[in-house]
Amino acid sequence: MTSRNISRFWEWGKKIICVGRNYADHAKELNNIVPTEPVLFLKTPSAYLTEGSPILIPKYSNSVHHEIELGVVIGKGGTTIPQSSAMQHVAGYALCLDMTARDVQDDCKSKGLPWTLAKAFNTSCPVSEFIPKERIPDPGNVKIWLNVNGQMRQNGCTSQMIFSIPFLISYISEIITLEEGDLILTGTPKGVSAVQVHDELHAGIDDVVSMTFKVGRL
Numbered sequence: 001m002t003s004r005n006i007s008r009f010w011e012w013g014k015k016i017i018c019v020g021r022n023y024a025d026h027a028k029e030l031n032n033i034v035p036t037e038p039v040l041f042l043k044t045p046s047a048y049l050t051e052g053s054p055i056l057i058p059k060y061s062n063s064v065h066h067e068i069e070l071g072v073v074i075g076k077g078g079t080t081i082p083q084s085s086a087m088q089h090v091a092g093y094a095l096c097l098d099m100t101a102r103d104v105q106d107d108c109k110s111k112g113l114p115w116t117l118a119k120a121f122n123t124s125c126p127v128s129e130f131i132p133k134e135r136i137p138d139p140g141n142v143k144i145w146l147n148v149n150g151q152m153r154q155n156g157c158t159s160q161m162i163f164s165i166p167f168l169i170s171y172i173s174e175i176i177t178l179e180e181g182d183l184i185l186t187g188t189p190k191g192v193s194a195v196q197v198h199d200e201l202h203a204g205i206d207d208v209v210s211m212t213f214k215v216g217r218l
């Protein structure tokens with residue numbers, strides 16, 4: 001059997017589990033209630049995008065927003081993982097975008113429908129290179145930022161998360177068995193806004209990693 005390389009986790013086709021409203025400032029900017037339990041939703045592996053290919057706005061949306069997020073790559077699977085050992089299940093990190101068709105999400109919310117069309121379309125999860133866990137010793141205290149065409153739009157710190165990474169791993173693993181190669185998106189800080197065709201999105205985690213994506217349309 002050929003062994004797979006975790007540094008290309010996006011090719012493995014495993015789960016993308018997303019946490020919403022994990023930063024109070026972002027929940028408030030969208031007039032959402034600050035949650036007392038994590039809000040979870042999923043993206044499909046066809047959402048993955050790596051640098052060099054454009055983010056494609058789907059035909060059915062006129063308002064796709066950027067959401068910059070720290071992604072946690074699972075290295076060791078498990079069910080009902082205690083918080084105390086949760087970090088032992090982490091292989092590393094990736095900077096991620098949770099591209100969101102906000103107009104469609106608003107419509108789904110008003111009708112009580114799931115967010116799949118808004119969140120899980122192809123190219124809705126651009127990712128940076130894989131970052132081995134040793135390169136981010138304290139993932140609960142790193143700056144994540146994003147600019148669009150050179151203008152800063154998002155500049156947050158993971159210390160602002162409502163639910164910590166160990167808590168999220170433990171909470172999620174009670175409901176969904178985590179597997180090697182799964183990715184957890186940990187939520188976005190404030191500053192989300194709509195992107196336009198030809199925009200250039202440039203984002204980073206402190207001085208650890210940066211990534212650039214262009215926007216196109218289907």
Ligand SMILES: CC(=O)CC(=O)C(=O)O
Nearest residue numbers: 019020021022067187188
């Ligand atoms: C309202 C949202 O889209 C929630 C979300 O994805 C987040 O990161 O917060």
Ligand SMILES: [Mg+2]
Nearest residue numbers: 067098187188
């Ligand atoms: Mg998000």
